[in-house]
Amino acid sequence: MRGVSIIGIGMTPFGSSSESIISLARNACELSLKDAGIDQSQIDAFYLGNFAGESFSGQNHLAPLISNVIGLNSIPCTRVEGACASGGLALRQGVMAIRSGEADIVLVCGVEKMTIVNNQTVNSILSSAGDTFQEHPLEISFPSLFAFITQRYMHENKISRKELSSIPVKNHLNGSLNEKAHIRKRITEKEVLNARQISGPIGLLDCSPVSDGSAAIILCCSKIASDLNSEPISILASTQYSDLVSSIEKESIVSFEATRKASNSAFDISGLERSDIDVVELHDCFTVAEPIALEDMGFFKKGEGWRGVLDGVTFLGGSMPVNTSGGLKSKGHPVGATGIAQIYELVLQLRNRAGQRQVPGARYALSQNMGGIGATSTVHILGKME
Amino acid sequence: MSLQNSMEIYVCSSCKRFHPKKNAHCYYCNSSLILKEISKIGILYSFTQVPRKMIDRIEDQLLVLVEMDDEFKILGELQNNFSDTVSIGMKMKIVSINDRKIIFALADGE
Numbered sequence: 376m377r378g379v380s381i382i383g384i385g386m387t388p389f390g391s392s393s394e395s396i397i398s399l400a401r402n403a404c405e406l407s408l409k410d411a412g413i414d415q416s417q418i419d420a421f422y423l424g425n426f427a428g429e430s431f432s433g434q435n436h437l438a439p440l441i442s443n444v445i446g447l448n449s450i451p452c453t454r455v456e457g458a459c460a461s462g463g464l465a466l467r468q469g470v471m472a473i474r475s476g477e478a479d480i481v482l483v484c485g486v487e488k489m490t491i492v493n494n495q496t497v498n499s500i501l502s503s504a505g506d507t508f509q510e511h512p513l514e515i516s517f518p519s520l521f522a523f524i525t526q527r528y529m530h531e532n533k534i535s536r537k538e539l540s541s542i543p544v545k546n547h548l549n550g551s552l553n554e555k556a557h558i559r560k561r562i563t564e565k566e567v568l569n570a571r572q573i574s575g576p577i578g579l580l581d582c583s584p585v586s587d588g589s590a591a592i593i594l595c596c597s598k599i600a601s602d603l604n605s606e607p608i609s610i611l612a613s614t615q616y617s618d619l620v621s622s623i624e625k626e627s628i629v630s631f632e633a634t635r636k637a638s639n640s641a642f643d644i645s646g647l648e649r650s651d652i653d654v655v656e657l658h659d660c661f662t663v664a665e666p667i668a669l670e671d672m673g674f675f676k677k678g679e680g681w682r683g684v685l686d687g688v689t690f691l692g693g694s695m696p697v698n699t700s701g702g703l704k705s706k707g708h709p710v711g712a713t714g715i716a717q718i719y720e721l722v723l724q725l726r727n728r729a730g731q732r733q734v735p736g737a738r739y740a741l742s743q744n745m746g747g748i749g750a751t752s753t754v755h756i757l758g759k760m761e
Numbered sequence: 762m763s764l765q766n767s768m769e770i771y772v773c774s775s776c777k778r779f780h781p782k783k784n785a786h787c788y789y790c791n792s793s794l795i796l797k798e799i800s801k802i803g804i805l806y807s808f809t810q811v812p813r814k815m816i817d818r819i820e821d822q823l824l825v826l827v828e829m830d831d832e833f834k835i836l837g838e839l840q841n842n843f844s845d846t847v848s849i850g851m852k853m854k855i856v857s858i859n860d861r862k863i864i865f866a867l868a869d870g871e
Contacts, residue, residue: 512781512860513862515824519824526808527807530807571812574809574811574824575812576809622834623835623836
């Protein structure tokens with residue numbers, strides 16, 4: 376099987392933007408091409424991660440449209456949708472295209488334009504990623520689904536909101552060091568605990584913001600990567616699993632089975648141990664998602680993921696910093712772009728170019744991108760090429 | 762099971778998923794639905810209180826996820842709002858089903 380490397384990255388600032396969804400994607404793609412030092416004519420295929428362009432912007436058929444705007448040839452252009460994991464899924468499709476020999480160089484982009492509609496409409500669009508038959512009669516939003524999870528997690532582990540409140544504080548501290556982050560303001564535990572309730576026990580500062588933004592990467596067959604770029608990053612594993620969509624059908628709502636399987640598979644494929652990972656970007660759409668992901672990926676025992684931040688392990692300067700970009704919470708969460716933006720941060724880390732957020736000597740990095748309440752999960756492990 | 766504590770719901774004859782309202786076919790696999798008697802009683806698995814301002818209502822909404830005695834979970838809403846006294850593990854009872862919206866109350870003794 377052919378090896379796959381990343382030779383270029385690009386990302387727009389995340390936040391509320393006046394630019395259209397097409398313009399955001401074009402900017403990120405052009406930045407990634409420039410970073411790779413290649414031009415449009417060298418791209419063999421284009422994959423786009425986007426959750427709901429038709430609902431937010433009234434635009435479908437986005438992959439060829441964005442391709443037209445950035446001047447790609449008449450190459451295969453495909454949009455991939457998997458709720459908040461759309462970006463991770465698009466990346467995996469690109470990896471598989473190169474591994475199979477179908478393509479040598481692939482452009483993968485993730486984009487979402489969300490602030491164009493009001494918050495009520497945003498909630499309605501996002502809730503379509505749940506099981507609408509079971510959840511819509513009660514108008515259950517994603518904050519409410521994650522509130523169920525938070526309440527149960529606290530109950531099973533005999534903790535309160537206080538033990539979880541350092542997680543968004545850490546992520547905002549990291550995000551304050553990221554010039555592309557949506558919310559660069561540092562916050563305190565007291566502010567987290569006293570924030571306006573969204574769906575108790577979840578407060579406003581437990582929720583990732585509604586953002587616009589795009590990120591893009593250039594994938595390349597590893598055999599020719601070094602000829603094109605001086606600092607390619609290897610993709611050592613690219614895995615995906617799926618699970619039940621409906622909250623009522625899950626045996627447990629405090630574990631994401633798809634994440635657990637994707638992570639186990641990624642470590643098997645890469646041959647690495649958990650202790651080899653230097654830095655992690657994971658899907659902290661709501662506070663509780665971070666400790667659960669850390670447990671499901673085997674970095675902490677079941678029920679002890681919340682200790683990561685309290686013991687300092689996951690802070691910058693800890694033994695395995697998590698969400699150095701600020702995570703979804705501070706960097707922002709333009710849904711389709713999130714999985715690619717995670718890779719953007721990890722490539723910066725492995726290139727030793729993350730500035731004040733740099734994890735010294737980082738060699739191996741892991742990303743976890745999740746859709747819904749865990750129905751889709753991707754895990755990617757990256758490594759510096761020796 | 763006494764009649765007071767049981768009820769009939771529609772269940773898919775194939776995939777076994779339950780349907781709060783009678784449909785011609787299963788929403789998920791299009792098989793026929795059958796009536797099944799189940800217990801109205803369950804244990805509170807998790808809950809969330811949604812502030813009235815978030816949902817444009819007169820009072821807060823208390824959403825509940827209940828593990829029924831028949832070993833499946835149901836999403837519903839708690840009748841009246843006992844947010845100060847509700848805790849995971851409490852006994853819940855279905856009191857009505859209104860257009861696919863299932864309403865629970867605290868069971869006797871809670």
